[in-house]
Amino acid sequence: MSDAYNVRPGGSLKLKGGDSSKKKKKTKSSKDRVKDEIVGSSSKLASPSGDERSGASRSGSAGPSTAKTEAERRFEEVQRRRLEQKVRQTAMKSHKERVQEFNEKLEKLSEHHDIPKVGPG
Numbered sequence: 001m002s003d004a005y006n007v008r009p010g011g012s013l014k015l016k017g018g019d020s021s022k023k024k025k026k027t028k029s030s031k032d033r034v035k036d037e038i039v040g041s042s043s044k045l046a047s048p049s050g051d052e053r054s055g056a057s058r059s060g061s062a063g064p065s066t067a068k069t070e071a072e073r074r075f076e077e078v079q080r081r082r083l084e085q086k087v088r089q090t091a092m093k094s095h096k097e098r099v100q101e102f103n104e105k106l107e108k109l110s111e112h113h114d115i116p117k118v119g120p121g
Contacts, residue, residue, distance in 0.1 A: 037080075038087055 068076075093101075 034083070034087055038084060
């Protein structure tokens with residue numbers, strides 16, 4: 001009777017309907033996306049004539065329902081410039097400098113912002 005319990009099948013469990021051989025792709029973090037956008041935008045700035053040609057071909061094939069207004073284009077341009085400027089500023093400072101600035105900012109605050117001492121002692 002103990003021989004019946006000694007037999008064990010090998011390998012992992014087989015589940016219905018799922019193909020376990022497929023692997024999930026890793027998603028890029030937000031920092032990687034920002035870096036990719038900056039690299040892409042800098043290449044666009046280097047060749048503005050090529051950008052105009054590709055933009056003209058996109059707007060012609062997209063149709064009137066998806067065409068952006070002048071205000072929308074300006075808004076996106078301003079947003080892109082602000083993002084580039086923010087990334088440049090954060091890239092110039094090291095972590096140590098950021099911590100030092102944060103500590104200086106905290107020192108300038110009044111004691112009103114301090115956490116009050118609670119309890120005896």
